[in-house]
Amino acid sequence: MLDGINLQIADGERVVVIGPSGTGKSTLLRCLNFLDVPQAGQITVGDVTVDAAKARKADVLALRRRTAMVFQNYALFANKTAKQNIMEALVTVQKGSKAEAEERALSVLAETGLADKADSYPAALSGGQQQRVGIGRAMALGAELMLFDEPTSALDPEWVGEVLDLMRAVAERKQTMLIVTHEMQFAREIADRVIFMDGGKIVESGPPSQIFGAPQDARLQKFLKRVEG
Amino acid sequence: MRALDLDYMLGLVPVILGYVPLTLFMAVAGMVFALILASLLAVERVAKVPVLDWFVVLFISFFRGTPLLVQLFLFYFGLPQVLSFLTQIDGVTAAIMGLTLHFSAYMAESIRAAIMGVDRSQWEAAQSIGMTQGQLMWRIILPQAARIAAPTLVNYFIDMIKGTSLAFTLGVTEMMGAAQKEAAGSFLYFEAFLVVAVMYWAIVEVLSQGQKRLETHLNKAFVR
Numbered sequence: 421m422l423d424g425i426n427l428q429i430a431d432g433e434r435v436v437v438i439g440p441s442g443t444g445k446s447t448l449l450r451c452l453n454f455l456d457v458p459q460a461g462q463i464t465v466g467d468v469t470v471d472a473a474k475a476r477k478a479d480v481l482a483l484r485r486r487t488a489m490v491f492q493n494y495a496l497f498a499n500k501t502a503k504q505n506i507m508e509a510l511v512t513v514q515k516g517s518k519a520e521a522e523e524r525a526l527s528v529l530a531e532t533g534l535a536d537k538a539d540s541y542p543a544a545l546s547g548g549q550q551q552r553v554g555i556g557r558a559m560a561l562g563a564e565l566m567l568f569d570e571p572t573s574a575l576d577p578e579w580v581g582e583v584l585d586l587m588r589a590v591a592e593r594k595q596t597m598l599i600v601t602h603e604m605q606f607a608r609e610i611a612d613r614v615i616f617m618d619g620g621k622i623v624e625s626g627p628p629s630q631i632f633g634a635p636q637d638a639r640l641q642k643f644l645k646r647v648e649g
Numbered sequence: 650m651r652a653l654d655l656d657y658m659l660g661l662v663p664v665i666l667g668y669v670p671l672t673l674f675m676a677v678a679g680m681v682f683a684l685i686l687a688s689l690l691a692v693e694r695v696a697k698v699p700v701l702d703w704f705v706v707l708f709i710s711f712f713r714g715t716p717l718l719v720q721l722f723l724f725y726f727g728l729p730q731v732l733s734f735l736t737q738i739d740g741v742t743a744a745i746m747g748l749t750l751h752f753s754a755y756m757a758e759s760i761r762a763a764i765m766g767v768d769r770s771q772w773e774a775a776q777s778i779g780m781t782q783g784q785l786m787w788r789i790i791l792p793q794a795a796r797i798a799a800p801t802l803v804n805y806f807i808d809m810i811k812g813t814s815l816a817f818t819l820g821v822t823e824m825m826g827a828a829q830k831e832a833a834g835s836f837l838y839f840e841a842f843l844v845v846a847v848m849y850w851a852i853v854e855v856l857s858q859g860q861k862r863l864e865t866h867l868n869k870a871f872v873r
Contacts, residue, residue: 455773485779495770499792499870509778512788541870561778 421447422458423620429565432594436607438631439617440643445600446492448617449567452598453487454480466564485513488558492570494550496542502529502553503538506560514561528556532586548579555586559595566590568599604647608632616640654840661831661844668827669852675741675823676810679748683809684802686749687756692786694761705757712754718815721747725819744816752809756802763798764790796867803860807853814849824848 422444429435437445450456451472452463458472465486470479496505503525510521529535532552542550551571558566571587572580584606591597591610601607607614607628614631616624616639624637635641693705712720725743729736738746767790775785814825822830824845832841 453777455776481779481781484777487777489774489777491770491774491777493770495774497774497789498768498771499789499796501870508788509780512784513779541872543871543873557778 421620422451425461425622427615427622429596429598431564432596434591434597434610434612435599435615436611436613436628437598437600437615437617438602438604438607438643439623443617444620445617446569447620449489449569449598449600452565452567453484453489455489486563487565487567488561488563489567489569490551490554490558490571492573494542494547494554494574496550496553496557498542501539501541502534502545502556505542505553506557509557509561524560525556528560529553531559531589532556533582546579547575548582551575551579551583552586555583555590559590564596566595566597568597568601570600570602572601572603602647604632604644616643618643653843654837657835657837658840658844661828661841662848664831665824665827665845665848668822668824669848671741671821672810672813672823673852675744675748675813675816676806678745679752679809679813680806682745682749683753683756683805686753687760688791690753690757691760691764694757695764696782709754709757712751713758717747717751717812718818720751721815721819740816740819740821743819744813744821747815748809748812751812752805756798756805759798759801759805760794763794766797767793796871799864799867800860803856803863807856810852810856811849 425448427435427448437448439445447456451458451461452465454475457475461472463470463472463483465483468479468482468486470483496502497508500508503522506525506528507518507521510516510524511518516524526535526538529538532555534549534552534556537545537549537553542553545553555571568587572583575583580603584603587597587599587606588610599607599610609628611628613625614628615622616631616635616637618639624631624635624640631640632644635644690705690709693701721744724747725738725740729738771789771793772785775789780788813823816823817826817829820826828841828845832838835841
């Protein structure tokens with residue numbers, strides 16, 4: 421499905437991936453943390469390099485512990501409260517103390533504007549609130565690379581704004597981000613670099629001014645015409 | 650046709666009541682061991698460990714495919730003839746063993762189905778934060794599977810309480826055994842067995858009340 425992808429992301433860079441549905445954008449993200457297992461190739465995040473063909477369990481875990489993912493359908497742990505969702509990895513994976521994890525979770529919840537929802541279970545939260553917890557859970561990890569897999573696609577239109585606002589706040593801290601989204605305005609505004617994918621390949625990439633202002637490839641031109649009307 | 654001997658029945662209640670703790674002990678011990686064993690079997694069935702999976706399938710097939718009474722006789726009367734170290738096993742222990750193995754086979758299948766019923770996004774979220782398979786299973790998947798499996802597991806527990814009456818055939822004097830002894834002395838079989846039947850029924854009814862509470866507790870995270 422993915423073919424000849426060669427992508428480097430600098431520390432602190434914000435890269436947005438756009439393109440038609442079913443073109444491998446999500447697969448690209450999911451290969452980076454082995455939710456989808458790549459058949460061949462090499463992935464490096466920070467000081468961890470994994471060769472896909474001979475990845476061992478420990479390699480996969482190491483990669484996952486340097487990335488954090490925000491899911492389209494939020495994927496909050498349904499049996500845990502908002503606060504526990506954020507604490508979980510800090511205690512279970514990073515082996516931090518419970519007290520420190522709780523403190524961190526509460527401060528992250530405050531940043532996401534959900535301090536009053538700390539003890540709410542996901543089922544009791546709106547879509548927008550769930551996704552903000554999802555982003556908070558990823559923020560708390562302190563991961564080198566944050567992956568956003570169409571974070572607003574499943575949301576009712578009324579909640580999209582608050583989620584994008586939170587992502588802007590994350591971007592302002594020079595967090596390295598790789599974002600798949602259909603929000604073109606947001607991409608234009610937040611991206612250091614935009615990548616256009618089609619048919620499992622990177623067709624064109626460059627700063628938003630170039631991708632949106634002076635698209636070269638015919639497929640990109642057609643795509644932009646369609647989404648921007 | 651003769652009238653029921655109500656005085657005899659009333660007098661029997663405290664006698665049988667004295668054996669309720671033993672019945673409950675066997676049922677609770679059997680349930681605890683069966684839950685542990687069934688969870689391990691279910692996790693194995695999901696993970697499909699090579700070779701081991703074959704044994705687990707065989708185990709489940711055998712203990713689901715043969716009557717509990719036959720299994721109890723096989724363990725209590727049969728096995729000690731083959732394995733000499735088993736000779737000192739008493740009836741209660743054999744009954745708990747039998748109930749554990751028998752019911753774990755059934756429960757493993759419901760727990761496996763419940764594990765498969767947990768949404769895929771829960772697995773992926775747990776993997777994405779770098780959890781090991783064990784952490785993922787123990788902290789995220791099993792707690793959610795428990796909620797799905799709870800009604801079925803309580804049913805098995807009810808079945809197990811009633812199943813303890815078979816320990817009587819291994820010479821254990823529990824509720825059923827006590828009723829049988831009383832009846833053999835008084836020849837009032839109908840009265841004795843009616844009393845014990847009503848007492849099993851009462852125990853199960855009390856438990857059904859607990860089931861509602863358990864389900865409310867397990868559902869608390871899912872209330873909108």
